[in-house]
Amino acid sequence: MDILHAQLVAARILPDLVDVLSGRPCWLVGGALRDALRGEVSKDFDLATPDIPTIIAQAFAMRIGGHWFLMDSHRHQSRVIVPREAGGWIFDFAPLRAATLHEDLRLRDFTANAVAWPLSAAVTKADLIDPLGGRSDIESGLLGACSPGVFHDDPLRVLRGVRLAATLGMEIESETFALMNEAAPKLAAVAAERIQGELGLIFAAPKVGESLARLHALGAPLLLFGPSTAWGSWEAGANLVARISAGLEHGAGELLAEFSEGEGEESWSAAALLKLAALLAGYRPSVDVGERLRLSRRTGNLLRRLRELPPETLDELRTLRDGGPRRRALWVEQLGIEPVLGLTWLLCQTDDPCRWLEEARRALKDYCDHLHHGRIPDLIDGAWLRERLGIDEGRMVGDCLRTLRAAELSGRVKTPKEARKFLESLAEKNIDKEIDPP
Known part of the structure; x- marks a missing residue:
């Protein structure tokens, strides 16, 4: 487990957290361990202790120069964050949810996440705690439920399964998918804020098309977005998402990398918001999805504005080639509240985004150069x-x-x-x- 050992040293779990523990039991669980078993690295570490870990988390934060805060006072969950310039590590500390570690692991969602590693100065393969065969499922690329009741215990796990399958490139085991399908109607009772958090991660994944197919098979479109109008369909939305995704991969994504801060509100990435707008443009829901998902008013307005921008708007940019920097800047500004996303949206719907890339880049540079306190000043006040x-x-x-x-x-x-x-x-x-x- 050289990869795991290197990560634990880099994140100062070894030796600093082990020293803070002073012999008290603590286990690395969940995603970081799963990723290490897949040969991948992670910046997020989940740590479990038999007792309330608040004091341990505070002492660890002080030792490594991190910031501690209480995430959930009822569940006694703490988080320690290391600034990006010092590594950007995130450590989540939580007490076991059952009397023993094995019982705690059985309460988790998928076997790939139900593995644990006792923290000690040495890291050996024999230390892996794997009561549900999670390592075998990881190696086989399968997502399997820890128990038949995991999705009824928390229906949000239905969406988490879709998200993990996309981000990890794993297949959902057939019996597990049947359990997800059975529990999917209970998504209607899950808080909208939790649902939109998972959806943000689903739409941020590169292969969102596979996720949309899974959501459709689970009957999730009606539950998540309400009924479509007579002019819309899930298939039309999925096709437009595929077009936007292809555009991002073939040139248009460079605009986001250069000019966008990358994160929208509610932690939706810019790319994820573009793909959600595409789905809604084709699906044409009969309800306000922004309100349904508890998105901010700004994000809801952005999604509506993107859907209202006709692809032919980009043709206007050709007429501005010799129009001067300020004129191009004003054209970009009128694209809406997030002009970078608006222009990227238009580029993604062309047959060859790369052909427009330099003109779009020049227009956005002119826009940024003319901005003053968030807007382009008028020629006359x-x-x-x-x-x-x-x-x-x-x-x-x-x-x-x-x-x-x-x-x-x-x-x-x-x-x-x-x-x-x-x-x-x-x-x-x-x-x-x-x-x-x-």
Whole structure:
């Protein structure tokens, strides 16, 4: 277990946590151990103790310079986070959920996660605790339930099974999938916040198409997103997701890497939000999915805006090749509240995203260069409108500035001088209309 030993040393579980334990029992369980058995590395470590681990977690955090906080006071669960520049490790400490470790492992979701390793200075293969044959399932690439009742105990595990199958590249064992199918209707009783957390991870996975097929087989579309309208279907949504995913893999994803911060609200990645928008655009739910999943208002508005952006909008970018940086910046701004996602959305729906990549990159750079306090400043401010044209009503000021921006986008106005002349001419025309006889 060289990989596991190297990880434990790098994360300072060896020797620091072992020293803090001073002989008290503690086991590494779950994902990090599963990944090590698969030959992969992890940044997240789940640690279980027979008693309340709060004091141990606090002492470990102090020793390694991490930040401790209480995740769940009722379950006595603690988390220790090491800053990214110091490694970015995350350690979750929790007491056993049963009288013994073996009983605790049997209460877990899948056998691949029901393995444990006692922390000690030495790491040997003989130390693996595997009462349910988790290692064999890991080696076979199978996800198997720990017991027949695991999905009824927590129906969210139905979605977790779909997510793990996608992220780990494993197949769900047939009897386990039957248990998931039986428990799927109980997802209706699971808190929306928990559901959207799992969905965010499902849509972030590269092979989301396989996950959508599994969700459909489980009858989850109606439970998660409500009924579709007569103009939508799950198949249409899945096809559009496949198109967006392909676009991200063939050029458009570079825009997200360069210009997006990567995470949306509720920990949805930018790519995951694009794929969710694609599913909704094809599925056409008859309910507000943002509200149903308890997404923030901003995220709900973003999903609606993306779905409203027609693919042909990208053709406008061609006309701006010689339009100047500010004009391109204004075009990007009008794509919506997250222009980077809006432009990526458009690129993904072209036959060849790479053909547009340089133009899109230039437009986004112009947009970033012109941003000031989160928006592109107007060529003329409201003070000039009030002083020169006598317009002091807020709504009218806003209308004038929006009209001016439209004139900039069309190429009729380029400089502050032209903007002033344009607005003066506009004001004169409005006055003439007011005094013309009926």
